[in-house]
Amino acid sequence: MAVQPRGKVTIDAEECKGCGLCVASCPPQCLELAPELNANGIHPARCNAHICTGCGICFYCCPEPGAITVYRMKAKSPTAKEGEHAPTL
Numbered sequence: 001m002a003v004q005p006r007g008k009v010t011i012d013a014e015e016c017k018g019c020g021l022c023v024a025s026c027p028p029q030c031l032e033l034a035p036e037l038n039a040n041g042i043h044p045a046r047c048n049a050h051i052c053t054g055c056g057i058c059f060y061c062c063p064e065p066g067a068i069t070v071y072r073m074k075a076k077s078p079t080a081k082e083g084e085h086a087p088t089l
């Protein structure tokens with residue numbers, strides 16, 4: 001059975017300062033620094049293919065307000081259709 005993500009994270013590349021704290025802190029190693037540069041000449045963090053648990057550790061360790069947003073998925077109800085998850089803040 002495939003593992004379902006319990007969270008989703010978005011990163012504002014222009015707010016990110018490329019410090020790498022979120023990358024180092026993510027337990028399942030969902031984050032990495034992108035090879036591309038943002039408008040400030042910084043390698044911003046981005047998500048990779050690993051499964052996000054929605055733990056929020058990256059959000060709490062990021063020094064830049066607004067750079068990271070974490071969404072936690074509601075548990076699927078027994079009657080939900082395949083792939084139906086409702087993100088919550």
Ligand code: SF4
Nearest residue numbers: 026052053055056058
């Ligand atoms: S919410 Fe947790 S699992 Fe998801 S990217 Fe952030 S630290 Fe990693």
Ligand code: SF4
Nearest residue numbers: 016017019020022062
């Ligand atoms: S902790 Fe924040 S500022 Fe640092 S790399 Fe991650 S998103 Fe960017």
